[in-house]
Amino acid sequence: MATITNFLLKQPPFLAPITKITPLYPQFSSNLLPLSSKPKQNFLNLDTNRPIFVPKATAASDVEKVKKKERVQRVHSTQEFDEALRAAKNRLVVVEFAASDSEDSSKIYPFMVDLSRNCSDVDFLLVMGDESEETRKLCAREKIEQVPHFTFYKGMEKIHEEEAIGPDQLVGDVLYYGDSHSAVVQVHCREDVEKLIEDHKADHKLIVLDVGLKHCGPCVKVYPTVIKLSRSMEDTVVFARMNGDENDSCMEFLRDMNVIEVPTFLFIRDGEIRGRYVGSGKGELIGEILRYQGVRVTY
CATH class of the missing domain: 3.40.30.10 (Glutaredoxin)
Structure with a gap:
């Protein structure tokens, strides 16, 4: 996971205090194609x-x-x-x-x-x-x-x-840096997040906000899973993504949310943050989403 330092501990007025959840920290490892036995050539x-x-x-x-x-x-x-x-x-x-x-x-x-x-x-x-x-x-x-x-x-x-x-990392990179048509809502500032929350107060859908950084290996690794989940859960869950280092507004949002490590997933329902998951584990992420939907999950 990538670490962000020097954050202010400030809570925005439109969101309730974050429920403390013990984060999981799976190690990031890329799935590479096997390389040839000869040293990589320097041209x-x-x-x-x-x-x-x-x-x-x-x-x-x-x-x-x-x-x-x-x-x-x-x-x-x-x-x-x-x-x-x-x-x-x-x-x-x-x-x-x-x-x-x-x-x-x-x-x-x-x-x-x-x-x-x-x-x-x-x-x-x-x-x-x-x-x-x-x-x-x-x-x-x-x-x-x-x-x-x-x-x-x-x-x-x-x-x-x-x-x-390898192929998996190439696919992840292309989706992460080029995604413009999936069911994942791209948010670019605090106002976008506030509007998203307001839009889904009436339908009571769970909002899963994926907060990362542009050059974050674990963020890239987990994003294809986010896209798949956004399609399979579109009736009950809204997925959104913010790159914290995209602009000053995004970075201020990360400070206000006390986001120190990425990727961090914020779970929001009815205008309140119900919890968070820190990490890039696919199984753990799915389990946390189901838990905040009210499905009992046993690890």
Whole structure:
């Protein structure tokens, strides 16, 4: 879990005092693809200070098999790359920097292809670093030293990057940074939270507010579960999400709620905070939601 320090202990007037619940703290561990036994290659030539990629005769055969049926756009130059980012505007852009002789690149690429088919509001780009002098220059500009390397952009700005990740973490990252169409309500300030609470006083639905940070591994890990639950429980539970470091209003809300570790899930009903769960354990989260719905849960 990530830790937030120096918070004020102030309670906002529109919410009742938080019920003290013993939080659970499962350790975060990513589910990675098995890597090859050879050391991960460093493509930065320290003598010339420019990336040197070694092509292979059997270049990316897996990539060639699926590329005709995909939404992944392959870019061949810095100009094409910048144009693709510009055209995406505020949509999420996921870029895989790969090399033709990288076994790990060929393993993860089919999963990105599957994501491209299912996430129509996300743009996916592929850069083969050893394709040409142009792609080498692009990798040098983006400071890519090892592949596969995934970079996430919004509004032409880099918002996140990862190396040596597996399919589960890739899916989690794409959902976390690009989610704009699920049943999870995105709240961006205290006023959004207050409106959400007011909207559901009449129907008495339980509100589960997922509070996290932009670059929080456990927050990313648990978010696909939040999305699934938002769909399966939509008749009785409202799910919402806030990134505490999105702006000053969100950070003030975290201080007022005495949120010290993330992810923290606040359980709200009829305008009152009934309790909270701190952690990224899927089973524990589901158990807590059921408990606040009045379902008896035995651990």
